[in-house]
Each structure stands twice: as C-alpha cells, then as structure tokens.
Amino acid sequence: MTGMTVIxxxxxxxTAALIFLYGAYMVLYGxxxxxxxxxxxxxxxxxxxxxxxxxxxxxxxxxxxxxIASRLDSVGALAFLLLAxxxxxxxxxxxxxxxxxxxxxxxxxxxxxxxxPLANIAIALKVCVSLFLIFFILASLRMPKKGDKxxxxxxxxx
Amino acid sequence: MNIDLHxxxxxAIAIPLGMGFIxxxxxxxxxxxxxxxxxxATALLVCLSVLLLIGLHQAGKPQVYWFGGWSVTASGTxxxxxxxxxxxxxxxxxxxAVVSFAATLFxxxxxxxxxxxxxxxxxxxxxxxxxxxxxxxxxxxNLYVFLEIAAVSSYALVAFGCERDELEASFKxxxxxCVASTFVLLGVALLYAQYGALNMAQLGxxxxxxxxxxxxxxxxxxxxxxxxVKAALVPFHAWLPDAHPSAPAPISAMLSGVLIKAIGVYAxxxxxxxxxxxxxxxxxxxxxxGTLSMVVGVVMALNQWDxxxxxxxxxxxxxxxxxLAIGLGTPLGILAGLFHLANHAIFKSLLFLSAxxxxxxxxxxxxxxxGGLAQRMPSTARSSMIASMSIAGVPPxxxxxxxxxxxxxxxxxxxxxxxxxxxxxxxxxxxxxxxxQKYAFYGQLKAKWAQVKDVPLIMRCSMALLALLCIxxxxxxxxxxxxxxxxxARDALVQGVDGYRxxxxxxxxAGS
Amino acid sequence: xxxxxxxxxxxxxxxxxxxxxxLIKIIIGLGIxxxxxxxxxxxxGYRHDGIVPILEAGMDVKKFMATAVDPLPQAMVLTAIVINxxxxxxxxxxxxxxxQKYGTYDITEIRRLRG
Numbered sequence: 001m002t003g004m005t006v007i008x009x010x011x012x013x014x015t016a017a018l019i020f021l022y023g024a025y026m027v028l029y030g031x032x033x034x035x036x037x038x039x040x041x042x043x044x045x046x047x048x049x050x051x052x053x054x055x056x057x058x059x060x061x062x063x064x065x066x067x068i069a070s071r072l073d074s075v076g077a078l079a080f081l082l083l084a085x086x087x088x089x090x091x092x093x094x095x096x097x098x099x100x101x102x103x104x105x106x107x108x109x110x111x112x113x114x115x116x117p118l119a120n121i122a123i124a125l126k127v128c129v130s131l132f133l134i135f136f137i138l139a140s141l142r143m144p145k146k147g148d149k150x151x152x153x154x155x156x157x158x
Numbered sequence: 159m160n161i162d163l164h165x166x167x168x169x170a171i172a173i174p175l176g177m178g179f180i181x182x183x184x185x186x187x188x189x190x191x192x193x194x195x196x197x198x199a200t201a202l203l204v205c206l207s208v209l210l211l212i213g214l215h216q217a218g219k220p221q222v223y224w225f226g227g228w229s230v231t232a233s234g235t236x237x238x239x240x241x242x243x244x245x246x247x248x249x250x251x252x253x254x255a256v257v258s259f260a261a262t263l264f265x266x267x268x269x270x271x272x273x274x275x276x277x278x279x280x281x282x283x284x285x286x287x288x289x290x291x292x293x294x295x296x297x298x299x300n301l302y303v304f305l306e307i308a309a310v311s312s313y314a315l316v317a318f319g320c321e322r323d324e325l326e327a328s329f330k331x332x333x334x335x336c337v338a339s340t341f342v343l344l345g346v347a348l349l350y351a352q353y354g355a356l357n358m359a360q361l362g363x364x365x366x367x368x369x370x371x372x373x374x375x376x377x378x379x380x381x382x383x384x385x386x387v388k389a390a391l392v393p394f395h396a397w398l399p400d401a402h403p404s405a406p407a408p409i410s411a412m413l414s415g416v417l418i419k420a421i422g423v424y425a426x427x428x429x430x431x432x433x434x435x436x437x438x439x440x441x442x443x444x445x446x447x448g449t450l451s452m453v454v455g456v457v458m459a460l461n462q463w464d465x466x467x468x469x470x471x472x473x474x475x476x477x478x479x480x481x482l483a484i485g486l487g488t489p490l491g492i493l494a495g496l497f498h499l500a501n502h503a504i505f506k507s508l509l510f511l512s513a514x515x516x517x518x519x520x521x522x523x524x525x526x527x528x529g530g531l532a533q534r535m536p537s538t539a540r541s542s543m544i545a546s547m548s549i550a551g552v553p554p555x556x557x558x559x560x561x562x563x564x565x566x567x568x569x570x571x572x573x574x575x576x577x578x579x580x581x582x583x584x585x586x587x588x589x590x591x592x593x594x595q596k597y598a599f600y601g602q603l604k605a606k607w608a609q610v611k612d613v614p615l616i617m618r619c620s621m622a623l624l625a626l627l628c629i630x631x632x633x634x635x636x637x638x639x640x641x642x643x644x645x646x647a648r649d650a651l652v653q654g655v656d657g658y659r660x661x662x663x664x665x666x667x668a669g670s
Numbered sequence: 671x672x673x674x675x676x677x678x679x680x681x682x683x684x685x686x687x688x689x690x691x692x693l694i695k696i697i698i699g700l701g702i703x704x705x706x707x708x709x710x711x712x713x714x715g716y717r718h719d720g721i722v723p724i725l726e727a728g729m730d731v732k733k734f735m736a737t738a739v740d741p742l743p744q745a746m747v748l749t750a751i752v753i754n755x756x757x758x759x760x761x762x763x764x765x766x767x768x769x770q771k772y773g774t775y776d777i778t779e780i781r782r783l784r785g
Binding site for chain 3: 032033034036038039107108131134137138141142143144
C-alpha cells in the first residue's frame with residue numbers, strides 16, 4: 001500500500017478537509033434536509049479513504065490508529081443505544097423523543113427535533129470509523145503473488 | 159412496584175445489543191471479565207424470558223409495545239413499529255435464552271483455542287439480538303432487518319477460525335443466505351406495493367378484505383423461498399451440511415439449535431398463519447416440504463462418518479418433522495410441531511456441544527477414529543447418550559413424546575402416508591444414532607485416547623444442564639404446565655389473521 | 671414498464687450469481703441483485719409530478735401531503751443499503767482470505783467439502 005504521485009498528494013491535502021466538512025454538514029442538517037447519519041458517515045469515511053489511497057496506509061494510520069478506531073466504533077454504537085434506553089426512563093417508551101420533551105427549540109432550525117440530530121451524530125461516528133477500519137484492513141491483507149507458497153495455517157490480521 | 163409487562167419487552171433486544179457493543183471494548187486483556195459479563199447477560203435473558211412467559215399467562219392477553227410512543231391512530235392508520243408478545247413469541251424467547259446460556263457457558267473454555275474473544279462475544283450477542291428481535295417484532299420490514307442482523311453475524315461466526323474449510327463453508331452460506339434475504343426483501347416490497355402497509359396486523363387485515371391477487375401470491379412464494387433457505391428446508395438446504403460442522407462447537411449449537419428456528423421456521427409460520435391466513439393448499443405445500451426434508455436429511459445422514467456433519471443432516475430431518483406437523487393445520491398438529499421445535503433446540507444443541515467436547519479433547523471429528531471414549535469421558539458420554547435417546551425417540555425423554563404427538567396428529571387428520579413416512583424416518587434416526595454411540599463412545603478404547611481427560615467443569619455443567627432439560631421437558635405435557643407454555647403458543651397460531659389483528663389493537667378493526 | 675426493467679435487472683444479477691465461476695464475479699452479481707431490489711422499492715413510492723418529501727418553512731401541510739413522494743420506501747432503501755454494505759464487506763473479506771488459502775478465486779477448485 002504505497003502512496004501516489006506528488007500531484008495526487010497535493011490535491012488530496014487540499015480536498016480531504018473539505019470533504020470532511022461536507023460530511024459533517026450532511027450529518028448535522030440531517031433532520032432538515034437530505035442526508036442524515038448514514039450518508040454523512042460514509043462521506044466522512046471517504047475523506048479518510050482518500051488519504052489512504054493518496055498517502056498509503058502507514059501515514060494515515062497515524063491520523064486514526066486502529067486501537068482508537070475500534071474503541072470509537074463501540075462508543076458510537078453505545079451512545080446510540082443509550083439515547084434510546086434513556087427514552088424508556090425519561091420519556092416513557094424506548095426510543096421516544098425525550099430531548100424534544102425537555103427542550104423543544106424552534107422548528108426548521110438546527111437545534112430542534114430533539115433526539116434526531118444526536119442520533120445522527122452517533123451513527124455517523126460509528127459508520128465513519130467502521131468503514132475506515134474495513135477499508136484499511138482489507139487493503140492491508142497480504143495477498144500471495146504468483147509463485148508464492150500457499151500457507152495452510154490461520155493468519156490473524158485482527 | 160408495579161411494572162407493566164409490556165415495558166419489559168424492549169429489554170430483550172436492548173440487553174444483548176448493549177452487551178454486543180460493550181464486550182469488544184474489553185478486548186484482549188480482560189477476557190475473564192468478558193466471559194463473566196457474557197454469562198451474566200445470557201443468564202439475565204433467561205430470567206427475563208421466563209418472567210415474560212409467566213407474566214403473559216397471568217395477564218391472559220398478548221402484550222404489545224409501540225416504539226417511541228407512536229401508535230395506532232383513531233382512524234386505524236398504523237404509524238409506529240411494535241413488539242408483540244404472544245404465546246408463540248414467549249415460548250421461542252425462552253428456548254433461545256436457554257440455549258444461548260448453555261452455549262455461552264460452554265464457550266468460556268472452548269474458545270481458548272481461538273483468539274479475538276471480544277469480537278466473538280460481540281458477534282454472538284448480535285446474533286442473539288437479531289433472533290430476539292425477529293421473534294418479538296410485529297412489523298414486516300423490521301422482521302427483515304433483524305433477520306439480516308442475525309444472519310450476517312452468523313456468516314461471520316461460521317468463518318471465525320479462518321481455516322480453509324471454515325472459509326469455504328462461510329462463503330457458500332453467505333451467498334445462499336444473501337440471495338435468500340434479497341428474495342425476502344423483494345417479497346416485502348411487493349406486499350407494500352400492493353397493500354400499502356408494513357405492520358403485520360394491518361397487512362393481515364387488508365389482505366383478508368380482498369381475494370389474494372397475483373402480487374400477493376408471488377410475494378408469498380418469494381418469501382417462502384427466502385425463509386426456506388434460512389430454515390434449511392430441502393430444496394434449499396445445501397449450505398447447512400457445510401456451515402454447521404465448520405463453525406466452532408458452541409456456534410454450531412446455536413446455529414442448529416435456535417437460529418434456523420428463530421429466523422426460518424418462526425418467520426414462516428408467523429407469516430403463513432397470522433398475515434396470510436392458513437388454507438389447505440399452503441398446508442399441503444408445507445407438508446410436502448416437511449416430508450421431503452425428513453427423508454432426504456436422514457438418508458444422507460446414514461452415510462456420514464463425520465460426527466458434526468451427521469448431526470447437521472439430522473437437523474434438516476428434524477426441522478422437516480416440525481414443518482410437517484405445522485402444515486397439518488389442526489390444533490393437535492400445531493401443538494406437536496411447536497413442542498418438537500422446543501425439544502429439538504435442547505437436544506440438538508446438546509449433541510453439538512458434546513461433539514465439540516470430544517473435538518476439544520481428541521482433536522478429531524471422524525467417527526472411525528474415535529472409540530471407547532465413555533471410559534475416559536464419562537460425563538460427556540452420559541449427556542450424549544441422553545441427547546441421542548431423545549432425538550431417536552426413546553421414552554421417557556422429550557423426543558419420544560413430541561414425535562408420538564406428531565404421528566398421532568397425522569393419523570387423526572387422516573394423513574396415513576405422512577404418518578408412515580414419519581415412523582420410517584424415526585426408525586432410521588434411531589439406527590443412525592446407535593451407530594454414533596457405538597463408534598464414538600462405546601466399543602474398544604483406542605490406544606491413542608488412553609490419556610484423554612474429560613472436559614473442564616464449566617463445559618460439563620452446561621451439557622448437564624441441557625441433559626436435565628431433556629428429561630424435564632417431557633413434564634411439559636402435564637395439563638397445568640401445558641396450559642402455560644404450549645397451549646398459549648398454539649392458540650397464538652390457531653387464532654389466525656383476525657385474532658392476531660384484534661390482539662394487536664382494537665382500533666385496527668375499523669375500516670382502513 | 672419500469673418494474674419489468676427492475677425485475678429484469680434482478681434476473682441478470684441472479685444469473686450472475688448462479689453461473690459465474692470467479693468469486694468476485696459472484697459478489698458483483700449479488701450487488702446487481704441488491705441494486706435492482708432497491709430501485710424497485712424506490713419506484714414503488716413514486717407519485718406523478720411529486721415533490722421531495724421535505725417539509726420547508728411556510729409550506730401548507732395538506733398540499734404537501736397531497737403531492738409529496740412517499741418517504742417510507744426511501745427509509746426502507748436506506749436500511750437495505752446499510753445491510754448490503756455490511757454483507758459486501760464481509761463477503762469480500764472472506765473471498766480475500768480464501769485467495770490467501772487456496773491461491774485461486776475459481777470456485778471449481780475450492781471444493782474440499784463434499785458429501
């Protein structure tokens with residue numbers, strides 16, 4: 001997994017942060033316009049994937065190490081589940097919009113619609129990190145070339 | 159403190175889901191803590207499901223839980239997703255919880271041979287979440303989503319050891335399972351296009367008002383094919399004999415014991431009885447599929463010398479019994495089928511766990527290489543003998559009673575041919591398991607096994623628990639217990655489309 | 671008419687899964703089947719001359735509900751796409767591991783389990 005030419009690296013340096021910004025916009029405005037947690041999370045992951053493609057895996061893993069990524073993955077999912085379970089205690093039923101009952105906010109603005117933006121952020125975190133991990137691990141599997149001996153023991157990439 | 163029963167329903171999904179996300183955080187350093195937490199979570203699930211079963215019997219009517227406070231409006235439009243607990247769901251919840259508890263106990267020591275314990279438990283808990291959600295849900299698309307959660311976790315778990323056999327089996331299972339799920343989604347999409355409803359109760363109501371059109375028949379065929387692959391009925395069974403032996407032993411027990419039932423058989427019978435409504439053609443189709451599965455399963459199993467592959471073929475055969483009994487459509491037939499479903503979960507998972515125990519100590523699954531292990535592994539041999547006698551239908555174990563009820567139900571409904579096939583398959587099953595017991599546990603002790611010890615205490619305990627249940631479940635036919643457990647499950651299906659609809663909401667009775 | 675095209679695409683995908691020998695091509699056939707089902711689902715919700723189902727400030731609610739495209743199939747498709755991404759990632763990972771073990775992507779040579 002080596003990097004690409006200087007031109008690609010330069011352009012990637014400029015655009016990766018913009019792509020991240022676009023993804024964050026889609027996540028935060030998910031309850032007002034198109035997008036939402038999953039689509040925004042995919043675009044956030046794309047910004048990391050572009051960096052892997054342009055710079056190679058070894059450089060990008062410093063931006064988001066594998067151990068931190070695994071933890072963030074579980075934290076994002078747990079945050080979503082906790083939001084739902086709190087609804088049982090505070091609002092009355094699992095997944096009810098308890099934040100909106102506490103603090104309504106004005107309609108059609110960003111800080112409204114209770115639990116929906118918070119759930120979008122949790123899901124975007126999980127999706128972004130999961131897709132980054134999937135891409136990174138799949139790209140770093142060592143594939144045998146022609147003429148390599150095929151081993152018969154299990155290899156853990158983990 | 160007075161808690162409504164229906165508020166406990168989301169816990170059956172939230173507990174394993176939360177555990178599935180917490181356990182991988184514990185990772186490599188705290189494996190014993192992960193083991194303890196997983197065991198506690200499944201024990202909690204057992205308590206919760208038994209509580210729900212008893213509470214349902216006391217409440218007398220099915221419990222419905224609407225997510226997020228969205229419910230049925232006064233004009234009869236359904237806005238939310240609901241969880242429905244009726245007799246059938248309660249019975250399946252208990253079965254899933256008990257088998258997963260035994261499998262978790264077993265895997266605390268068995269999985270010492272594999273790495274990545276945190277990820278194993280995470281996938282395991284996700285599989286339990288998927289199964290519980292599938293059993294409880296009252297919405298068709300939600301059924302598809304939970305079915306996929308359970309199925310994808312099981313694809314990954316079959317490939318867990320990353321050896322050549324496991325990867326090949328997992329890939330085969332994955333492709334067949336994914337095509338099947340796409341068929342199910344297409345069926346749900348066609349039903350939505352035709353009737354504009356996703357909630358099972360509302361869909362049943364709208365379907366009962368018009369004659370079945372070509373769209374709904376095509377949707378039924380698609381869904382039966384897709385769910386038939388998940389349940390391993392005979393034209394669709396090709397993945398099971400490769401996938402179940404290749405998985406680690408506790409996962410084989412879960413797959414064969416509860417997964418094919420919770421996402422396959424349960425989904426089929428819920429859709430056929432409570433959404434479409436049962437009629438004779440559907441019943442005949444189910445009976446033919448069931449008989450085909452019974453016969454093909456047992457005939458292929460007679461030829462096998464791999465312990466777990468033989469057990470996998472017998473799974474196909476016993477699921478055929480269940481589908482045959484339910485396809486009869488009479489109350490006794492449905493009762494017999496559901497009883498056999500619960501029994502099979504217990505004794506088949508016990509058989510897979512004992513095969514895993516033998517594999518753990520001797521390292522082989524080939525029957526020809528084993529011999530006389532009863533002298534060195536007495537506890538495993540005893541549990542395995544109890545399970546073999548259950549599946550072969552020897553009194554006083556639970557298998558005998560459920561098979562007897564199935565045969566009596568066939569005879570009472572006038573289906574002599576099917577009853578004859580059931581008897582023949584039962585005799586062949588007995589022959590097959592006598593072979594297993596002779597070659598694996600009794601007979602001459604081979605020299606290379608002279609030093610094996612029995613498996614660790616926890617594994618022996620989990621097998622002993624299931625063996626005890628094999629004997630105890632025969633007591634479920636006593637009238638008092640039968641009314642609590644089996645009768646309410648049967649009534650949930652016999653009540654048909656109208657009963658299910660009124661159970662979910664009286665407001666759905668109005669037009670719409 | 672459009673539904674027939676979607677089902678035709680579904681059949682093409684199914685043909686790919688059934689007849690191809692290369693593991694990766696089987697996975698691609700599976701992907702084509704999933705695209706076809708997703709497209710069918712979205713087409714179901716279409717309403718002629720419909721508007722996007724996003725309520726903006728100052729819009730009349732009754733007129734909105736009479737002309738908006740059905741958003742429920744769109745939610746179903748989002749969920750289905752998420753599930754398909756997970757299955758695709760898993761299948762590619764298993765296929766790559768199979769290549770590591772067997773040295774080939776050809777399914778006629780990956781047949782150790784029989785009987």
